[in-house]
Amino acid sequence: MKNIVIGRFIPGNSFLYKMDPRTKIIALIILMISAFVLRGFMNMFIALGLILLLLLLGRINIIRVIRGLKPLMFLLLFTFTFQILFNETGPVLIVFEQEASWTLHYSWLNILAVVGVVFFWFFTRRFVRFRLLYLVATLVGSIALLINLQLGYVFNTGDLTIHQNAVETGFFIMMRLIIIVTLSTILTLTTKPTDLNLGLESVLKPLKYIRINTEEMAMIIAIALRYIPTLLDEANKIMLAQASRGVDFSEGKMKDKVMQIVSLLVPMFIISFKRSDELANAMEARCFVPGNPRTRLHQLAWTYADTITIIISLMALASVITLRVVGINV
Amino acid sequence: MNIIEIENLSFYYQADKPVLKDINLTIKKGEWLTILGHNGSGKSTLAKLLIGLLRAKSGTIRIDNEELNQNTVQSIRRKIGIVFQNPDNQFVGVTVRDDIAFGLENLSIPREEMIERIETYAQKVSMSEFLNKEPHALSGGQKQRVAIAGILAMHTDIIIFDESTSMLDPKGRRMILDYMKTLNDEGVTIITITHDMKEAVLSDRILVLKNGEVLKMDTAANVLKDKITLEKSNLELLLPLKVINRLEEKNIKNEELRSYLWQLSLTG
Numbered sequence: 366m367k368n369i370v371i372g373r374f375i376p377g378n379s380f381l382y383k384m385d386p387r388t389k390i391i392a393l394i395i396l397m398i399s400a401f402v403l404r405g406f407m408n409m410f411i412a413l414g415l416i417l418l419l420l421l422l423g424r425i426n427i428i429r430v431i432r433g434l435k436p437l438m439f440l441l442l443f444t445f446t447f448q449i450l451f452n453e454t455g456p457v458l459i460v461f462e463q464e465a466s467w468t469l470h471y472s473w474l475n476i477l478a479v480v481g482v483v484f485f486w487f488f489t490r491r492f493v494r495f496r497l498l499y500l501v502a503t504l505v506g507s508i509a510l511l512i513n514l515q516l517g518y519v520f521n522t523g524d525l526t527i528h529q530n531a532v533e534t535g536f537f538i539m540m541r542l543i544i545i546v547t548l549s550t551i552l553t554l555t556t557k558p559t560d561l562n563l564g565l566e567s568v569l570k571p572l573k574y575i576r577i578n579t580e581e582m583a584m585i586i587a588i589a590l591r592y593i594p595t596l597l598d599e600a601n602k603i604m605l606a607q608a609s610r611g612v613d614f615s616e617g618k619m620k621d622k623v624m625q626i627v628s629l630l631v632p633m634f635i636i637s638f639k640r641s642d643e644l645a646n647a648m649e650a651r652c653f654v655p656g657n658p659r660t661r662l663h664q665l666a667w668t669y670a671d672t673i674t675i676i677i678s679l680m681a682l683a684s685v686i687t688l689r690v691v692g693i694n695v
Numbered sequence: 696m697n698i699i700e701i702e703n704l705s706f707y708y709q710a711d712k713p714v715l716k717d718i719n720l721t722i723k724k725g726e727w728l729t730i731l732g733h734n735g736s737g738k739s740t741l742a743k744l745l746i747g748l749l750r751a752k753s754g755t756i757r758i759d760n761e762e763l764n765q766n767t768v769q770s771i772r773r774k775i776g777i778v779f780q781n782p783d784n785q786f787v788g789v790t791v792r793d794d795i796a797f798g799l800e801n802l803s804i805p806r807e808e809m810i811e812r813i814e815t816y817a818q819k820v821s822m823s824e825f826l827n828k829e830p831h832a833l834s835g836g837q838k839q840r841v842a843i844a845g846i847l848a849m850h851t852d853i854i855i856f857d858e859s860t861s862m863l864d865p866k867g868r869r870m871i872l873d874y875m876k877t878l879n880d881e882g883v884t885i886i887t888i889t890h891d892m893k894e895a896v897l898s899d900r901i902l903v904l905k906n907g908e909v910l911k912m913d914t915a916a917n918v919l920k921d922k923i924t925l926e927k928s929n930l931e932l933l934l935p936l937k938v939i940n941r942l943e944e945k946n947i948k949n950e951e952l953r954s955y956l957w958q959l960s961l962t963g
Binding site: 559587588590591594595598640643644646647648649650651652653654657658659660661662663664 | 743746748769772773776777779781783784785786787788789792793796797798799800801802803804805806809810813829830831845846849
């Protein structure tokens with residue numbers, strides 16, 4: 366259990382790595398706001414192109430970024446489908462007329478049932494042998510439900526009309542989510558967790574006016590980061606100890622698995638409490654008093670490059686707002 | 696000059712089960728005292744009382760002529776440091792450098808001086824080339840050395856070693872013992888808590904605790920050969936002393952061998 370990588374930081378060397386974590390966080394926030402203001406297909410693609418350029422210049426592995434987007438797929442498809450089905454503004458693009466025997470009944474309860482089925486599929490798919498077949502079965506089942514169920518008020522039957530705004534808004538939401546997730550992936554890939562912590566502490570400092578002590582929170586996160594490898598080591602030891610007594614962590618039914626996890630969790634909890642007690646003693650013995658002023662060994666240095674980065678991101682925000690106000694939403 | 700004065704110190708979690716009873720103890724500046732005792736004899740509790748992690752039920756502790764109470768605990772903690780048993784559970788920083796810095800940050804030492812002190816004391820415990828290493832890349836002995844550096848950097852006069860070598864391999868233990876010796880020679884007052892006789896023999900005086908009471912308090916040499924006291928507190932004689940005892944039992948008289956064995960036991 367040596368050399369555990371915490372977070373998603375990948376060591377590298379480019380201007381993105383050298384940047385002050387505060388700059389990256391602030392720039393990320395500004396660019397996120399810009400992404401929300403942005404409209405128009407052309408503008409979206411330009412933004413995506415710029416991000417791609419950033420990835421290339423920052424020498425970031427694009428495959429890793431795409432892998433980071435993967436868990437988002439479900440959410441993206443879901444929001445897009447929702448828009449297509451329910452957004453009824455703007456000119457009509459296409460109309461799918463349905464035969465009488467195949468009428469789909471859209472009512473809130475029906476949709477809830479389908480969502481339930483989809484969720485069931487989502488959480489149980491890993492336990493099923495033929496996953497593709499299971500997916501197809503779920504889809505067919507959902508459509509069958511919509512055809513046969515008529516729960517509650519049916520506000521739309523059969524005909525599916527796709528409106529222009531539905532396609533646009535759905536697409537924009539998808540693009541915005543992709544842009545935001547990509548940007549934050551850049552942050553986490555290029556910033557060490559400890560630096561990220563330091564940066565967050567510094568950026569969130571104004572929160573002290575509403576009596577939130579960011580220094581303490583940062584200390585808690587720093588200690589958590591410090592103890593993750595140690596606790597993983599401990600978990601590994603316990604698993605081996607339990608395995609030597611006949612607990613098999615890889616096989617068995619759902620119920621057995623829960624019991625096995627309990628046999629891991631209970632000792633983990635006890636050990637963690639004991640550790641934290643000793644750690645608290647060690648910290649206090651070295652004059653740590655929560656809330657007292659401390660000097661810091663790690664101090665962030667703001668450079669020219671950081672100012673320029675912030676100015677560039679502010680310019681991006683300004684231009685996006687201008688585009689919106691002027692009405693260039695191509 | 697007495698740097699630590701303990702008078703009638705008592706402590707308990709439940710009133711009917713005292714952990715420490717009427718401890719009286721003075722420690723001179725620059726002295727090396729060992730507190731010996733079996734598990735549950737109250738030796739670690741005594742250490743925690745000294746550094747103000749627990750509060751005494753009665754009695755007083757004076758450290759450097761300052762009485763330990765709620766108001767003085769912070770200033771007293773600047774004078775007294777403690778190295779605990781488990782090397783993992785006292786490593787606060789993400790790296791060696793951060794860990795040595797932790798105490799200094801708490802004392803609000805300016806950054807430039809902090810960097811200077813980190814370099815100096817890392818060098819002192821031979822951890823200079825490990826400054827950027829993370830704790831899981833270090834051995835137990837190295838982690839304990841970092842803990843020592845962290846305390847030394849705070850310029851403490853007294854260091855308590857609370858079974859600090861019990862989780863280390865022989866090499867790591869040897870090294871920590873050597874550091875204790877060096878520090879003591881440089882004038883640092885040292886209190887070691889242990890049940891290892893080899894460690895105890897290096898010190899000036901030994902305090903033997905049993906069930907929270909002082910069983911014996913004498914020079915290291917006198918305690919080591921006191922078979923009865925050691926037996927009472929479940930401690931074992933050092934091997935050369937055992938040999939001397941056996942020789943006496945068998946009526947084998949060889950003065951030269953005897954004195955050699957005695958010397959051997961005193962050097963640990």
